[in-house]
Amino acid sequence: MPANLKYLSSPSQRFAKITAGFLGGYMVSISFHLLLATWLVRESVIITMAFTGFLLWCGLLVLAFMAKRGWVIWGWYLGISLLCSLGVYLAKV
Amino acid sequence: MSNRIYNILFHTHTVSSIVISVALYVIFFAGSFSFFRDEIINWERNQSVDRVDEMSLDFDLAIDSIQSRYALYGRSVTISQPHAERRVNVRLSGTKDTLAVEEAKAARFFYVDTKTYEITDYESSYTLGEFLYRLHFFAQIPYPVGYYLSGFVAFFFLFAIITGVLIHWRKIISSFYVFRPWAKLKTIWTDAHTALGLIGLPFQLVYAVTGTFFMIKLLLLAPVVSLLYDGDKGQLYQELGHTHPSPTLSSQKLTPATDINWFVADANRIWPDFNTTRVHIDNYGDGNMQVRVEGEASTENKLLSHGHVTYLASTKAVLSKKDPLETVYLDTVKSALNSLHFADYAGLSLRLVSFVLGIITCFVILSGVMIWLTARDKKKYEGRKKFNTNVGAIYLGACLGLYPAVALFFCLVKVVPAGLEGRFPLMGNVFFVFWLAYIVYAYVIKDFGRINKHALVLAGGMGVLIPILNGIQTNQWFWRSLPSGHRDSFFVDVLWLVLSAIALVVAFKTKAKAGQQESVPNGRKKTIADKTVMRKTLGERPVLMD
Numbered sequence: 001m002p003a004n005l006k007y008l009s010s011p012s013q014r015f016a017k018i019t020a021g022f023l024g025g026y027m028v029s030i031s032f033h034l035l036l037a038t039w040l041v042r043e044s045v046i047i048t049m050a051f052t053g054f055l056l057w058c059g060l061l062v063l064a065f066m067a068k069r070g071w072v073i074w075g076w077y078l079g080i081s082l083l084c085s086l087g088v089y090l091a092k093v
Numbered sequence: 094m095s096n097r098i099y100n101i102l103f104h105t106h107t108v109s110s111i112v113i114s115v116a117l118y119v120i121f122f123a124g125s126f127s128f129f130r131d132e133i134i135n136w137e138r139n140q141s142v143d144r145v146d147e148m149s150l151d152f153d154l155a156i157d158s159i160q161s162r163y164a165l166y167g168r169s170v171t172i173s174q175p176h177a178e179r180r181v182n183v184r185l186s187g188t189k190d191t192l193a194v195e196e197a198k199a200a201r202f203f204y205v206d207t208k209t210y211e212i213t214d215y216e217s218s219y220t221l222g223e224f225l226y227r228l229h230f231f232a233q234i235p236y237p238v239g240y241y242l243s244g245f246v247a248f249f250f251l252f253a254i255i256t257g258v259l260i261h262w263r264k265i266i267s268s269f270y271v272f273r274p275w276a277k278l279k280t281i282w283t284d285a286h287t288a289l290g291l292i293g294l295p296f297q298l299v300y301a302v303t304g305t306f307f308m309i310k311l312l313l314l315a316p317v318v319s320l321l322y323d324g325d326k327g328q329l330y331q332e333l334g335h336t337h338p339s340p341t342l343s344s345q346k347l348t349p350a351t352d353i354n355w356f357v358a359d360a361n362r363i364w365p366d367f368n369t370t371r372v373h374i375d376n377y378g379d380g381n382m383q384v385r386v387e388g389e390a391s392t393e394n395k396l397l398s399h400g401h402v403t404y405l406a407s408t409k410a411v412l413s414k415k416d417p418l419e420t421v422y423l424d425t426v427k428s429a430l431n432s433l434h435f436a437d438y439a440g441l442s443l444r445l446v447s448f449v450l451g452i453i454t455c456f457v458i459l460s461g462v463m464i465w466l467t468a469r470d471k472k473k474y475e476g477r478k479k480f481n482t483n484v485g486a487i488y489l490g491a492c493l494g495l496y497p498a499v500a501l502f503f504c505l506v507k508v509v510p511a512g513l514e515g516r517f518p519l520m521g522n523v524f525f526v527f528w529l530a531y532i533v534y535a536y537v538i539k540d541f542g543r544i545n546k547h548a549l550v551l552a553g554g555m556g557v558l559i560p561i562l563n564g565i566q567t568n569q570w571f572w573r574s575l576p577s578g579h580r581d582s583f584f585v586d587v588l589w590l591v592l593s594a595i596a597l598v599v600a601f602k603t604k605a606k607a608g609q610q611e612s613v614p615n616g617r618k619k620t621i622a623d624k625t626v627m628r629k630t631l632g633e634r635p636v637l638m639d
Contacts, residue, residue: 002468003107007100030316037321043332046317047426053313054305058251062259065105066098088320 016070024077025060031084125451244308490535549600556593560586
């Protein structure tokens with residue numbers, strides 16, 4: 001019953017996936033909500049985030065584990081958070 | 094789902110769940126009892142409390158009582174009743190009057206009894222109900238470690254829920270209907286884990302999300318404050334309606350200080366269906382004194398409602414108001430966060446259902462640990478067997494030992510005399526030492542069946558004592574308490590009788606399954622031969638590949 005080891009990732013891949021999911025996922029979830037908050041009704045988005053913030057982060061953590069290569073998912077998460085941050089920056093200036 | 098993803102998810106589900114299992118069990122076990130926090134407190138104090146949604150006290154008598162001890166001029170005073178207890182919470186801010194003495198500039202928190210108008214502080218009012226409630230987010234571990242620990246446990250619980258659902262997704266309906274109590278041990282644990290996990294799924298998801306938010310909301314709010322509010326935390330809280338801009342002091346004293354009861358009554362005149370939950374006074378005794386009466390509509394008319402009226406005290410003019418029946422997104426979501434977690438949007442029956450679901454979740458956690466253990470009870474894992482058994486014994490000792498430890502605490506509350514110096518820390522220490530001793534005992538005997546049985550016997554035995562000790566101490570025997578209006582006393586006594594009966598029946602009726610670790614009948618000491626046979630039968634058992 002324990003998972004078949006042949007399907008599990010190597011230690012370096014595993015490290016990349018865990019950090020991508022935990023740190024990258026957090027960055028995506030936060031920057032995405034910040035983007036929504038700057039373009040939509042601010043306090044409504046922030047209070048909605050109480051529910052969706054951790055759900056999205058956790059979903060992204062799961063998604064990172066499903067990826068084939070940890071570095072690729074890091075790339076995606078970094079890219080998305082940069083795009084969202086750019087949107088926040090544009091709204092602020 | 095490909096085999097690769099299935100196995101990866103399976104592995105992450107196992108690892109994350111095993112790591113958090115004991116902490117999560119404690120959170121759910123103590124949390125389940127916390128649904129009855131107010132009942133337990135009223136049982137402890139032997140007080141009867143009328144269940145009404147409306148605050149029932151004379152606000153002016155309360156203010157008089159507070160004023161006899163604290164100078165109130167220029168302070169803000171908040172009186173609220175978040176719990177179904179006889180006392181209300183009072184929070185004083187420091188005064189805005191710059192000329193006041195230092196004493197008046199310090200903030201204060203205390204309770205006022207709604208019958209005697211006596212003032213008591215937090216420490217001397219500490220109760221078992223409060224202790225269990227705080228245990229369920231590890232508040233006994235110094236702040237902020239306990240809060241963050243419980244918050245991240247809740248977050249990884251969310252992770253375990255999502256991965257668990259994904260693993261079972263394809264067979265989620267069919268495996269729900271599968272229960273094979275006469276099959277081999279491993280199968281029983283698996284069936285119970287999936288079926289009960291699915292029954293509790295919506296409940297668990299709600300508690301994982303809201304629990305994570307309560308404990309580690311700082312992770313969400315810190316970037317919001319620094320990037321959207323330029324570091325101004327106060328502005329965020331104002332926008333979310335947690336705080337209100339505080340009016341300035343006019344420095345002209347208001348004489349005589351107006352009666353607060355009038356404002357509360359007036360709010361009830363504006364909306365006939367208005368239950369006051371909180372009264373907030375700014376600039377007490379000042380020309381610019383403002384009174385804000387907050388409340389809700391009754392739940393028959395509207396769930397998750399919130400309304401308020403703010404008055405200028407000197408002229409009794411309404412400065413602002415919000416109809417509780419009007420729906421505002423922000424207020425509704427905020428109330429939903431709390432109500433979903435505290436299960437306070439309906440009566441006792443809802444909390445009873447939540448209690449059962451909470452205990453079911455404890456079972457799901459334990460059955461998960463048992464799957465992990467039995468799946469590793471194979472020849473392939475022989476090298477790690479000792480380690481796995483030790484971990485299993487400690488895990489089970491910590492989880493199952495909590496039940497008798499809680500029962501012991503309920504007994505102590507009724508035995509240790511009320512006036513004793515350092516009473517609560519003493520009882521708390523006895524609780525923790527007993528719990529630790531049970532873990533050590535479990536580690537020493539390493540026999541899962543006996544760890545379970547002895548915990549149940551201890552908890553059942555002490556549980557039966559609880560109503561008896563309460564009867565001796567208060568003369569409020571459970572057959573008398575209901576007619577005399579002590580509903581909570583009756584409830585807690587009967588709850589323990591029912592729980593103890595279940596514990597004792599389970600302890601004495603459970604037969605060890607063949608091959609399960611359990612003491613050998615006839616009082617014969619287990620021989621090495623027995624153990625070898627046992628290991629063999631366990632080891633050769635084909636393991637279900639899900």
